[in-house]
Amino acid sequence: MKYVLTIATLALWLGxxxxxxxxxxxxxxxxxxxxxxxxxxxxxIALYEQSRLVSGTTTDGVGxxxxxxxxxxxxxxxxxxxGYRKHSQxxxxxxxxxxxxxxxxxxxxxxxTLSEVTVSAQKAxxxxxxxxxxxxxxxxxxxxGGSAADVLRKVPxxxxxxxxxxxxxxxxxxxVLINGKPSxxxxxxxxxxxxxxPADNIRSVxxxxxxxxxxxxxxxxxxxxxxxxxxxxxxxxSVMASVGTLNRSVNGKLSLKTPKIGFSLSANGYQFRNxxxxxxVRTTLADGxxxxxxxxxxxxxxxxxxxxxxxSLDYDPDSTxxxxxxxxxxxxxxxNNSQVINQLSDGAGQPLQAFRNDIRLRxxxxxxxxxxxxxxxxxxxNQEFSLLTQFSRMPDNYFYDTDRxxxxxxxxxxxxxxxxxxxxxxxxQADYTQPFQVRTRRDTFNLKLEVGLKAIQRNIGSEFRVExxxxxxxxxxxxLGQSNDFTYLQxxxxxxxxxxxxxKSKLSFNLGTRLEHTAxxxxxxxxxxxxxxxxxxxxxxxxxxxxxxxxxxxxxYTQRIQRPQLWNLNPWINSSDPxxxxxxxxxxxxxxxxGVELGHSKTTSSGLSINSALYGRxxxxxxxxIRRVDNxxxxxxxxxxxxxxxxxxxxxxxxGQVNKSWTLNGGxxxxxxxxxxxxxxxxxxxxxxxxxxxxTYKLPKNYTFQANGNFNSGxxxxxxxxxxxxxxxxxxxxxxxxKKASLTLGVNNPFNQGMRQTYRxxxxxxxxxxxxxxxxxxxxLAFEWRFGQMTAVGKQGRKIxxxxxxxx
Numbered sequence: 001m002k003y004v005l006t007i008a009t010l011a012l013w014l015g016x017x018x019x020x021x022x023x024x025x026x027x028x029x030x031x032x033x034x035x036x037x038x039x040x041x042x043x044x045i046a047l048y049e050q051s052r053l054v055s056g057t058t059t060d061g062v063g064x065x066x067x068x069x070x071x072x073x074x075x076x077x078x079x080x081x082x083g084y085r086k087h088s089q090x091x092x093x094x095x096x097x098x099x100x101x102x103x104x105x106x107x108x109x110x111x112x113t114l115s116e117v118t119v120s121a122q123k124a125x126x127x128x129x130x131x132x133x134x135x136x137x138x139x140x141x142x143x144x145g146g147s148a149a150d151v152l153r154k155v156p157x158x159x160x161x162x163x164x165x166x167x168x169x170x171x172x173x174x175x176v177l178i179n180g181k182p183s184x185x186x187x188x189x190x191x192x193x194x195x196x197x198p199a200d201n202i203r204s205v206x207x208x209x210x211x212x213x214x215x216x217x218x219x220x221x222x223x224x225x226x227x228x229x230x231x232x233x234x235x236x237x238s239v240m241a242s243v244g245t246l247n248r249s250v251n252g253k254l255s256l257k258t259p260k261i262g263f264s265l266s267a268n269g270y271q272f273r274n275x276x277x278x279x280x281v282r283t284t285l286a287d288g289x290x291x292x293x294x295x296x297x298x299x300x301x302x303x304x305x306x307x308x309x310x311x312s313l314d315y316d317p318d319s320t321x322x323x324x325x326x327x328x329x330x331x332x333x334x335x336n337n338s339q340v341i342n343q344l345s346d347g348a349g350q351p352l353q354a355f356r357n358d359i360r361l362r363x364x365x366x367x368x369x370x371x372x373x374x375x376x377x378x379x380x381x382n383q384e385f386s387l388l389t390q391f392s393r394m395p396d397n398y399f400y401d402t403d404r405x406x407x408x409x410x411x412x413x414x415x416x417x418x419x420x421x422x423x424x425x426x427x428x429q430a431d432y433t434q435p436f437q438v439r440t441r442r443d444t445f446n447l448k449l450e451v452g453l454k455a456i457q458r459n460i461g462s463e464f465r466v467e468x469x470x471x472x473x474x475x476x477x478x479x480l481g482q483s484n485d486f487t488y489l490q491x492x493x494x495x496x497x498x499x500x501x502x503x504k505s506k507l508s509f510n511l512g513t514r515l516e517h518t519a520x521x522x523x524x525x526x527x528x529x530x531x532x533x534x535x536x537x538x539x540x541x542x543x544x545x546x547x548x549x550x551x552x553x554x555x556x557y558t559q560r561i562q563r564p565q566l567w568n569l570n571p572w573i574n575s576s577d578p579x580x581x582x583x584x585x586x587x588x589x590x591x592x593x594x595g596v597e598l599g600h601s602k603t604t605s606s607g608l609s610i611n612s613a614l615y616g617r618x619x620x621x622x623x624x625x626i627r628r629v630d631n632x633x634x635x636x637x638x639x640x641x642x643x644x645x646x647x648x649x650x651x652x653x654x655x656g657q658v659n660k661s662w663t664l665n666g667g668x669x670x671x672x673x674x675x676x677x678x679x680x681x682x683x684x685x686x687x688x689x690x691x692x693x694x695x696t697y698k699l700p701k702n703y704t705f706q707a708n709g710n711f712n713s714g715x716x717x718x719x720x721x722x723x724x725x726x727x728x729x730x731x732x733x734x735x736x737x738x739k740k741a742s743l744t745l746g747v748n749n750p751f752n753q754g755m756r757q758t759y760r761x762x763x764x765x766x767x768x769x770x771x772x773x774x775x776x777x778x779x780x781l782a783f784e785w786r787f788g789q790m791t792a793v794g795k796q797g798r799k800i801x802x803x804x805x806x807x808x
Contacts, residue, residue: 025070025093027100031063031079034106039063043081043107047091049073054379055319060258068318071379072098084109126156126609126655126665133157133209133611133653137202138229140694141706141733144744144782147247147272148197148226153727154694154708156611156653156667157207158224166190167715168207168222169615169649169671173562173591173623175218177225197308198249198270200240200782203229209615210543210556210597213498213512214431214450217539217561222595229253236788244780246273262314269307275754275775276300282768284633290347292633294579298340306332306365322375331366341407342579344633354407359576361400368393382435382448390427397421400576414469416476419572421462429454443503450498450512460488464572482573485525488586490563493517498541506547514539518563522586524571531587537561554599562623564588568639581636589641593619608656619645624718626680629766642677642718666693675718682763686721688713702735720761727755727776741785749777 027047031040045065046056054075059065072093079087084107091100127134135155137143143151153160160166168174176190206225208215215223237254248271255264280296310328317323337360344353369392376385397420404413431452438445466482469475498512515538522531543556570584599613622645629635649671657663668691676683692710699705709728714721731746749755754775761768 025072025098025100026066026068027070027077027091027093028064028066030104031059031065031081032104032106033084034108040081040084040107043079043084046078046080048076048078053381057259057319066259069320079105079107081107126611126653126667132225133207135205135207137199137204139696140708141696141704141731141744141746143199143202144242144731144733144742144746144780144784146199146746146748146780147194148199148202149194150729150748151199151202151205152194152224153710154692155205155207156692157209157651157669160194166194166224168209168224169617169647169651169669171617171619171645171647173593173619175216175223177223179228180225197226198242198251198268200242200249200251200784201228201266201268203227209613210541210558210595211560212510212541212543212558213496213514213539214452216454216494217514217516217537217559218563222560236786238784238786240782240784242780242782244778246275246776246778247271247780257314260316262312264312265310267307267309269305271303271305273303274300275302277773278770280768280770282629282633282635282766284629284631284766285764286631291631292347292352293345293349294633295343295345296340296579298338300336300338302335302337304332304334306330306334320377322377324371324373324375326371327369329366329368332364334363334365336361336363340577344579355412356405356407357577358403358405359400360402361398361574361576363396363398365397366395380435382433384431384433386429386431388427388429388431390425390429392423392425394423395421396423398572398574400574402576402578404578411471414471415466415575415578417464417466417482417572417575419462419464419570421570421572422460424459426457427455443505443507446502448500450496450500452496454492454494456490456492456494458488458490458492460490460569462486462570462572466573466575482575484527484571486522486571486586487525488522488569489520491519492563508545510541510543512541514541516561518590533589535590537592550602550604552601554597554601556595556597556599558595560593560595562591562593564590564623564639568623579634581634583636583638585638585640588623588639589621591619591621591623591641593617604656606656608654610652610654612650612652615649615651617645617647622675624675624677627719627761627763627766629763635766642675642680644674644676646674648672661698663696664694667691673716675716677718680718680763682718684716684718684720686716688716702739704733704735706731706733719763720759723758725755725757737785740787741783744782744784745779746782747777747779750779753777 031043032038033040039059040063041059043059043063044056045058045067047054047067047070055067055070057065057067070093072095074090074092077089077091087105087107093100127136133156135151137151140151140154149160152158152166157169158166165172166174166176204227206223206227208223208225211223235256237252239252241250242248249268251266251268253264253266256262257264277300278296278298280294282294284291284293308328308330310326312324312326315323340357340359342353342355342357343351345351369390371388371390373386373388377383397418399416399418401416402414403411404415405411429452431450434449436447436449438447463485464483466479467476468479469477494514494516496512496514498510500508500510502508515536517536518534520531520533524530537559539559539561541556541558543554545552545554564585568584568588569586571586572583574582595615595617597613597615599611601609601611603609620643621641622643623639624642624645625637626640626642627635627637649669651667651669653665653667655663655665668689670687670689672685672687674683674685690710690712692708694706694708696704696706707728707730709726711726712724714724727749729746729748730750731744733742733744735742754773754777756771756773759770759772
């Protein structure tokens, strides 16, 4: 077989001119089947200098390939493709002949005919990557047609309560990323955002409990990185639709990827339904004696609608440079309407007040984000420079109208409120990685030095008004005490230095430090008051691991910062329920977390993976939502800085394949929590935990059955405790059309309509007990169809990570 090379006069002239400067070489050609003379798409092309890989690519849809910026020299060209014999030949690029333009390269088909092969091995549902635990959501069929909240319920080290609050090892101060990038949607209200994100878009979830110096210091408990499904190379796409009693969605993806240019587009639409009932009994105390007693009952049934879309473009000028741009947007409408009956009596039980409140609360939301990045790689493997930019804008508006009626249906008061809030964020980031090697008599150290700089500016604002009217005929009057204009500016400047090392003896460490300076200024425009603050934090981190045969031991220490988010800072008072007010606190200080962890992992010869960790957390200036009740029995809930939050826990996860058809995964997390606040003269402590299990069985004729369940013992905060709850589900999946299409039927909690949860709060000024009932029995049917030619993409773009300073 002969590889025919032709050289045009112009190419020779250009090659000679270039050889006088940087001496770049180019190699191109077309790959053909030697028998049928048909083009061979998506074959692997590799260029070696002795045993070292210099460059590589894949053929496009018509069998052509091109490798640019190759230094002059002698190489071995290797071509591989499924169903063909491997081909290798010597290639020389000289100053006189730097460009080799191939007419054709013929591959010989394999003569062997393969019978049907059944592959029983598959990616584990749970994987331990050393510095992170990975839950491969796309392997879990019960996620089809659900929401991101359903996905996170099955992730080890995480717990999601019935109202959607997410905790990592008992701490809700976490940072959630989407593909390594911050998401304004996730920052505004995590529980709502997770309900709105379709599970079908999620490929995997990474849980990072001890982030290194490259990661932003945000997130006291750690980082959750949700990886969405990415388009593969070639032309391909998918459509999916699901219908259900509580969730329904439709989404589509389309992509085109060539060796130089990539384009992808995705769009999703969804609806989710939230049905709940609640009862509250709260006694106001004075010197331990009851002043008054409030009894409330409420009902709500709401359906939210929204959608999101993303456009991404990638361009590779040559094999060492990559430019990526993406634009995405979220938007929707989430009503939170309810009817609340209030009955207030004195300490002896005599009636004082009774009324019904009809609440119509609307949250039209939106978010747009734009990323532009440039990445430069060098001849030395893992040597890389990147310059990344990001802009995001999130208008987050809340409006409510309330009508207060006597129990005899007489209109007593009308109130309405508008809160226009926004968050604009600008980010600039530069990262550089320099690999090198150090040899000693006993070992060889492969080292990577990582340095980076970053600047973030967040412009936050809120304009809120409250108006009241006695009845339908009375005019609306502004309540000046509940109206204001608020602006807030936060600047964060950061730099980091990290050193990663791995040895042939399987010893590794990651040592780093991160310096972050934060400057804050805020103004209440209507009342002409202001606030200002600045602080600097030096954030060290250290992780050391050692592998002995099949055992890996790990020890780590890190610090984390939890800066207040827009949701915590907004001073708008939600008084839609006049007996229970909610507001933010613009004077919040950041909390600082110290974390240590000792871990062990082992994978047996049978494929069983066991991961365990003993961890401790100490949080100073911890942020907790505090409820205060005045003598009239009206409560105000807002975030405040209390003194300390301590926890000591044990986390164990097991994952394995019982046989070729049955996989089983499960985990348990137990922790002791201790909280205390000298300013409140109050504390709380106790042991809590959660257990989860997931089982998948592959049936004949492309059927798969899955069952999952989890149990949570409840939670503890500074003022109270919540009762236990559980969640379980079943799913059956059928693949057809040569496994390019599937139909999945899933049910959650089929044997009970919903779950009841009790929350008890105690303080020197009140005692309260609330019971909430959430309807969570659901069924859904999901259909998916995938089309097009797909192979793995080689190079991926880098994007801003405002909680993860730049890739792994």
